[in-house]
Amino acid sequence: MPGDNQRQLHLNLFLMGVGHHEAAWRHPRTDPAQAADIGHFQRLAQAAEAAAFDSVFLADGVEARTDGGWGLVSHFEPFTLLAALAAVTERIGLIGTVSTGFTEPYNLARQFASLDHLSHGRAGWNIVTSAGERSAQNFNRTANQRHEVRYQRADEFLQVVTALWDSWEDGALLLDRADGTYADQQKVHEIGHVGEHFQVRGPLNIPRSPQGYPLLVQAGSSQDGKGFAARWAEAVFTAQQTLAEGQAFYADLKRRTAEAGRDPRGIKVLPGVVPVLGSTEAEARALDQELTELITPERSVAVLSSVLGVDLTDHPLDQPLPPLPPLAEINGAKSRFELIRDLAERDRLTLRQLVGRLGGGRGHQVVVGTPEQLADHIETWFTQGAADGFNIMPPLLPAVLTDFVDQVVPLLRKRGLFREGYEGTTLRDHYGLPRR
Structure with a gap:
């Protein structure tokens, strides 16, 4: 194992039905019915935990297309699924996507505090602002808000949510049965927020959770998105196609984070990568071609x-x-x-x-090759200033996750890039971040 001070990769498994390739459900190595089977997702989370992945991640949307494209098939709502995953895992982090555009801060703060409690400190929130017009039309609107307004709302949303998480101080819950004191009222506070978008009295109706705040994750890479991430995010899921683009994004985001008064080491950059693996390059290219032909x-x-x-x-x-x-x-x-x-x-x-x-990754980098070539790619981005880790997006599930765990993870460990096992118990521990 590398020394304690040696930088280590962070690996997140992005769960997506039976695979990230849009034609995954048509490929003979998948069973499309598993996308509605809780056991399928539980087995994926357990496999990622056995490999010591930092976390699993669920994307989410609030629209369904009617033309047969992506989104027609229903997906599990993230809190429901992550709670089920928490019950069958012990260490792996559980990150769910919830939009600031179509919920209220009080509800969200309560839901994530609940998930953090029931998972013993493994919750993470992927913060999105939701771009689609169809999404807005499902929430009593004819059109979505302007891009900049969505981020202004999101910024105030975070102010409210974090204030609610802070509305219970550490040690507020006393449970003193002898004198009948449930909580120290001096350590439970109303927040009295009155802003442009929200008016929230508080306090939250659940005590402070094990991590204080769940891990705050963000996925937007626009100018507004990077500014928001620099202020709030602790991990960023991103998409760049070339090493130079990855290095430029990484440097820009770390610079913005420092300018926001934060330690740049406190924000982890995790590009998405779609591994199309084969024992030889020819075998990997053949799988890639099979998937393309099914589009x-x-x-x-x-x-x-x-x-x-x-x-x-x-x-x-x-x-x-x-x-x-x-x-x-x-x-x-x-x-x-x-x-x-x-x-x-x-x-x-x-x-x-x-x-x-x-088709393979919706704009994320697709690496077609052998396990050694994928390990080379990951090592290059990690050591040359383009990534702190990766959001792993298998094109077929569970098949390619199994290939990645069995064939790529051992190579990363042999190179001293990825840990042998967990050293902490919370998601913040895995990312090397302090409790909030």
């Missing part, structure tokens, strides 16, 4: 149109993208728009080629 282009184009805010449904599949609007006019996910636009332009992709490239 239904028309459905993928419909989803891409929604992401880009440009109707591509009648655009020829074997032509490059048409001219796209400037970034300033995009009210959706700006960083993902920019990533897809740059990928298409840099590699001169046709629409058909673009949806094929996006």
